[in-house]
Amino acid sequence: MSLSHPKSVLITGGSSGLGRALALAFAGHGTTIHLSGRDAARVEAVAEECRTRGADALGRVIDVTDAEAMAAWITEADDKTPLDLVIANAGITNSTSGVPEGPERTRRILAVNVDGVVNTVLPSLAAMDARDRGQIALIASIAGFRGLPTSSAYSASKAMVKTWGEGLRGERLKTGVRVNVVCPGWVESRITDANTFDMPLLMAADKAAAIIRRGLARDDARIVFPWQMHLAVWLLAALPPAWTDPVLNRKLSGRKW
Numbered sequence: 572m573s574l575s576h577p578k579s580v581l582i583t584g585g586s587s588g589l590g591r592a593l594a595l596a597f598a599g600h601g602t603t604i605h606l607s608g609r610d611a612a613r614v615e616a617v618a619e620e621c622r623t624r625g626a627d628a629l630g631r632v633i634d635v636t637d638a639e640a641m642a643a644w645i646t647e648a649d650d651k652t653p654l655d656l657v658i659a660n661a662g663i664t665n666s667t668s669g670v671p672e673g674p675e676r677t678r679r680i681l682a683v684n685v686d687g688v689v690n691t692v693l694p695s696l697a698a699m700d701a702r703d704r705g706q707i708a709l710i711a712s713i714a715g716f717r718g719l720p721t722s723s724a725y726s727a728s729k730a731m732v733k734t735w736g737e738g739l740r741g742e743r744l745k746t747g748v749r750v751n752v753v754c755p756g757w758v759e760s761r762i763t764d765a766n767t768f769d770m771p772l773l774m775a776a777d778k779a780a781a782i783i784r785r786g787l788a789r790d791d792a793r794i795v796f797p798w799q800m801h802l803a804v805w806l807l808a809a810l811p812p813a814w815t816d817p818v819l820n821r822k823l824s825g826r827k828w
């Protein structure tokens with residue numbers, strides 16, 4: 572298996588934003604791309620874009636919170652073409668930018684971003700561990716380094732994804748299975764389209780996908796970008812909350828500085 576040119580790739584949430592950009596980044600002659608989302612038209616549109624790049628693309632309408640359906644889909648995909656790379660990408664955020672998430676959205680965010688990632692990673696790892704080969708990328712976020720006002724559940728979900736991925740990687744250091752954690756800053760997508768606050772260093776999805784692809788080829792444990800956002804969240808996490816909470820509250824509640 573080549574980390575630079577995986578031949579069989581499965582991406583959850585491949586129908587939009589970062590997932591779409593990743594599907595297109597890996598699509599090419601001789602590759603099979605399995606991608607999922609909940610909207611049939613969006614999934615098929617991206618599958619068709621992958622086909623125009625020469626890939627065999629197979630879209631699936633499936634909710635990542637459905638553990639049984641996810642296990643069946645991943646097993647079926649792996650039986651067809653043993654998966655070289657699985658990207659647990661599907662995720663959601665606050666639906667009401669600038670105000671707290673609320674009880675219903677909190678539960679939904681945790682179901683999609685935590686259970687959905689678990690439902691993707693466990694069946695993939697089972698297949699990869701058995702043949703001692705494969706790579707799994709977990710899409711966390713810069714938001715996972717520090718709890719953020721108006722994105723509390725989102726930050727918590729991404730912290731879980733980040734630390735879980737780091738642990739899974741450590742367990743497999745001496746095996747042929749790679750696990751990588753990806754923590755992007757702001758990337759253009761339906762998520763950022765809905766945000767009403769300033770998003771410094773907002774990056775195009777295809778640029779983010781290219782950075783992720785390079786990091787996965789190098790087997791970087793953590794792929795965190797852009798570096799300025801990494802530095803900023805590192806500082807935010809290190810400084811006392813009494814200093815940083817008022818700043819974050821002003822910034823993320825959509826109010827001007």
Ligand SMILES: NC(=O)c1ccc[n+]([C@@H]2O[C@H](COP(=O)([O-])OP(=O)(O)OC[C@H]3O[C@@H](n4cnc5c(N)ncnc54)[C@H](OP(=O)(O)O)[C@@H]3O)[C@@H](O)[C@H]2O)c1
Pocket residue numbers: 583584585586587588589590607608609610613633634635636660661662663683687710711712713754755756757758759760761762763
């Ligand atoms: N954009 C950013 O600034 C940013 C930064 C850091 C991390 N991320 C992470 O990047 C990932 C991709 O997000 P994005 O920014 O590209 O947003 P997006 O454009 O909204 O894409 C999200 C994808 O996930 C799918 N999805 C959502 N809920 C799902 C569910 N229950 N079951 C199956 N698929 C589901 C969506 O498809 P359907 O809606 O059709 O189901 C879509 O394909 C997320 O994990 C997000 O947290 C994004």
